[in-house]
Amino acid sequence: MGAGRVPEFRSDNTLINLQHLTKRFSRSGNEVTAVDGVDLNIREGEIYGIIGYSGAGKSTLIRMLNGLEQPTSGSVTVNGLEMSSISGAELRKARQKVSMIFQHFNLLWSRTVEENISLPLEIAGADKAARAERVRELVRLVGLEGREKAYPSELSGGQKQRVGIARALANEPRVLLCDEATSALDPETTDSILDLLTSINRRLGLTIVLITHEMHVIRKICHRVAVMEAGKVVEEGDVLQVFKSPEQPITKRFVSQVTEPGDARQAISQLGEAYPDGTLIRLGFVGDRAEQPVLAKLIRSFDINVNILQGNIAQTHGGAFGSLVLQLSGDGNAVREAIAFLHAEGVETEVIAHD
Numbered sequence: 001m002g003a004g005r006v007p008e009f010r011s012d013n014t015l016i017n018l019q020h021l022t023k024r025f026s027r028s029g030n031e032v033t034a035v036d037g038v039d040l041n042i043r044e045g046e047i048y049g050i051i052g053y054s055g056a057g058k059s060t061l062i063r064m065l066n067g068l069e070q071p072t073s074g075s076v077t078v079n080g081l082e083m084s085s086i087s088g089a090e091l092r093k094a095r096q097k098v099s100m101i102f103q104h105f106n107l108l109w110s111r112t113v114e115e116n117i118s119l120p121l122e123i124a125g126a127d128k129a130a131r132a133e134r135v136r137e138l139v140r141l142v143g144l145e146g147r148e149k150a151y152p153s154e155l156s157g158g159q160k161q162r163v164g165i166a167r168a169l170a171n172e173p174r175v176l177l178c179d180e181a182t183s184a185l186d187p188e189t190t191d192s193i194l195d196l197l198t199s200i201n202r203r204l205g206l207t208i209v210l211i212t213h214e215m216h217v218i219r220k221i222c223h224r225v226a227v228m229e230a231g232k233v234v235e236e237g238d239v240l241q242v243f244k245s246p247e248q249p250i251t252k253r254f255v256s257q258v259t260e261p262g263d264a265r266q267a268i269s270q271l272g273e274a275y276p277d278g279t280l281i282r283l284g285f286v287g288d289r290a291e292q293p294v295l296a297k298l299i300r301s302f303d304i305n306v307n308i309l310q311g312n313i314a315q316t317h318g319g320a321f322g323s324l325v326l327q328l329s330g331d332g333n334a335v336r337e338a339i340a341f342l343h344a345e346g347v348e349t350e351v352i353a354h355d
């Protein structure tokens with residue numbers, strides 16, 4: 001679909017504004033605050049990710065963006081229209097412009113691919129010829145040519161989600177909400193669906209808001225991210241910035257999902273055991289900043305041994321980031337001075353372990 005050739009459109013205009021958004025549920029006499037005073041601005045044309053563990057309040061929050069759930073207090077405004085204050089026909093109309101895809105696709109099993117995609121057009125009252133034309137376009141857009149007459153039971157998970165995406169785009173929404181849209185898919189299919197969402201974002205300038213518990217999804221396609229914990233947004237920012245210097249403990253855990261795969265962590269701890277006299281440090285680097293000269297200077301200037309234990313680099317929408325794990329060994333003072341030197345050079349440096 002050539003996503004890379006289409007220029008990116010992102011404006012500074014706020015499309016979605018959440019103010020002190022709160023949702024409480026009462027369940028058998030107990031009150032649960034699912035969303036707790038959230039303030040957020042989502043800009044037109046961006047892919048905005050909300051990440052959190054199970055129970056953090058993500059689903060409740062995203063369901064308030066299209067009026068599937070009503071806030072207990074606070075407001076949701078989409079393109080100047082306060083979703084929390086409308087109902088009935090007005091809400092149904094507004095919902096056509098804020099459509100949604102789901103983890104389990106929510107397709108109608110008795111309808112074919114093209115009949116599923118056509119459904120929102122039927123509901124909106126489009127005539128038969130216009131529906132057929134639009135369905136053809138959408139089938140092409142999501143890459144399902146040749147599968148129009150298939151039933152959902154005959155499709156792979158990725159194909160089912162493509163039908164979900166086509167159906168969600170039928171009435172030309174301004175916003176696409178994705179509720180754990182890739183959580184039921186294997187890693188390769190996840191990547192192909194994320195590529196499709198990126199491509200749609202670029203081609204149509206569509207604003208996408210997604211919720212997930214996987215940092216890989218955030219890293220791969222989001223421009224900005226909010227981290228949710230116990231109903232609150234505890235950290236928010238550009239994806240690259242959050243990867244570079246996560247502040248909250250929960251954000252650090254999410255970032256380490258991507259930067260420190262389990263086997264790498266194990267390898268580091270094994271190396272740490274093999275060289276117990278060393279100090280393990282992790283250097284963080286971002287974009288095109290050159291840490292290499294700093295490393296060369298470190299090795300030249302201090303009488304210590306430097307072993308590179310692990311290095312990785314990953315791409316985000318905003319650029320590359322990576323980390324390098326080093327083992328420094330030698331005289332304790334020299335090691336301390338070397339670390340002070342790295343700090344002074346402005347390299348993000350964290351001591352992981354020392355003897």
Ligand SMILES: Nc1ncnc2c1ncn2[C@@H]1O[C@H](COP(=O)(O)OP(=O)(O)OP(=O)(O)O)[C@@H](O)[C@H]1O
Pocket residue numbers: 025026027032033034052053054055056057058059060061
């Ligand atoms: N309809 C409901 N009635 C009562 N409690 C609810 C309801 N919906 C959500 N909750 C509670 O609100 C809290 C947040 O749930 P929510 O589903 O929004 O979190 P989540 O981050 O999306 O987690 P998950 O990924 O597991 O769905 C949880 O404690 C949940 O049990």
